[in-house]
Amino acid sequence: MFIIIQVIITSGLPMARKERSSRRGRLNLIPWLLGFLLCFSPSIGAVSLEKNKLTILASVFSLFEFCQAVVGEHGQVELLLPAGVSPHDWQPRFSELVKLQKADVLAYIGESLEPWVKELVSSLKTNNLNLLSFEDLCFLQETEKPTELDPHIWLDFRLDGQIIERLVQFFSKLEPNLSAEFAANAASYVAKLQELDSLFQTGxxxxxxxxxxxxxxxxxxxxxxxxxxxxxxxxxxxxxxxxxxxxxxxxxxxxxxxxxxxxxxxxxxxxxxxxxxxxxxxxxxxxxxxxxxxxxxxxxxxxxxxxxxxxxxxxxxxxxxxx
The missing domain is CATH 3.40.50.1980 (Nitrogenase molybdenum iron protein domain)
Known part of the structure; x- marks a missing residue:
């Protein structure tokens, strides 16, 4: 069985550019792969997620840091992306699928950057994963014929303040007793963003x-x-x-x-x-x-x-x- 699982995992990894099909086409493999592999997940080994803490997965580094800043010591935050990988053509591997199965929160931008989320999450055998998207903050790309949303909202530091405010509200619903600490942590980080904004304006x-x-x-x-x-x-x-x-x-x-x-x-x-x-x-x-x-x-x-x-x-x- 180990050999079969290894082959399937490998087939789900991103291919070289010449061999890569469209992103949408690759999504069709995810539900089947997830359903098959989860049947055998107990034999793979436990994922390192601490008990009694919010377990939060972030799709991009900026969201990872924002989540970490808000929850502080009261949550375990992980970045889904491996080092050096672009989110634009990345798909979850088996290790990330297991983490998603056990996590409390997935913070992501939206379908414009992570089209795999919707189909994958609908296939998860859990009701515990809470999704937090920020796609409503995205603007249309600035081209002659804008048809797609530009997902890079974290490069507007004032929008980042809105993202962090939403994180506070979201995490406070999951952990009401910690809402004051979340708010205090957020205020500290937003002050740093405001300082950064001022540096850019002046500079x-x-x-x-x-x-x-x-x-x-x-x-x-x-x-x-x-x-x-x-x-x-x-x-x-x-x-x-x-x-x-x-x-x-x-x-x-x-x-x-x-x-x-x-x-x-x-x-x-x-x-x-x-x-x-x-x-x-x-x-x-x-x-x-x-x-x-x-x-x-x-x-x-x-x-x-x-x-x-x-x-x-x-x-x-x-x-x-x-x-």
Whole structure:
């Protein structure tokens, strides 16, 4: 039986890009896989979730930190994503399925980022998992024909305050006796977000350039809009989109017209195009962190969301030539 289970688990893992089918197609395997594997879960070993504490799973790093900040010592919070993995094409593995089966809360953005949640949760053999989505806070992506929601809401620090307020309300319903502590923890973290917001407002207030050229998908529209910047992404919202020659020509013209001095890339990705443009146009190449996950190195350094955003501010200021 171990051999059969091992084969099925492997077949559910993300494939290389050339072999990868659409995200929707992969969802069809989840209910069948979950139902089969849960029959054998007692022999696999217990999941390390502490008793007498809220057990909370978060789909992205920003939500992980927000949940951790609110519950403090009264909850065990885990990030579902393995180190260095993008949430845009990730699917739960067997280890995550078992954790979901035993957790109290799953905090996630919504179908625009985690389309696997709805079908997977409907197949779970538990009534104890409480879902908390934030998709109602998402805006339509800023394109000529907006049809999809932009899920990167955590890059607007004022929206983060709303997320944390909702976490307090949600966790307080599950643990009413701890509501005052949740509120106090939240107030402390929101104060740090407000300080971060002030740093961005001041730091980006006087910049001779206001355009962020991103070698990567359009993760920074919330941040750009909040501080009066313009984001131009070479891939739109789709991390796997290919840049068309006509689009590249427009970007090159814009760089020359506006005398742009830097091109940004998503931290953790391969800045191949950014380096190419840098060589042709003498541009600085600077990383920006989307905040949805950490690399293994950043996890070992115990970097937090606020740390990542302060690094972003430093790099944006350098790239835009801010005073």
């Amino acid at each position: 980006l207030g006087k910049c001779p350039q206001r355009t962020l050229i991103i070698d990567g998908h359009g993760a920074f529209s919330y941040l750009a809009k909040r501080y009066g910047l313009k984001q131009i992404s070479l891939q739109g919202l789709n991390p796997e989109a290919e840049l068309r020659p006509a689009q590249l020509r427009k970007v090159l013209e814009l760089i020359k017209q506006e005398k742009i001095k830097a091109i940004f890339f998503e931290a953790g990705s391969n800045p191949r195009l950014a380096r190419r443009l840098s060589g042709e146009l003498q541009l600085k190449v600077l990383p920006l962190h989307p905040g949805h996950n950490l690399s293994l190195a950043d996890r070992q350094l115990r970097k937090g969301f606020l740390d990542l955003m302060k690094e972003n501010l430093k790099n944006i200021r350098e790239g835009l030539g801010c005073e």
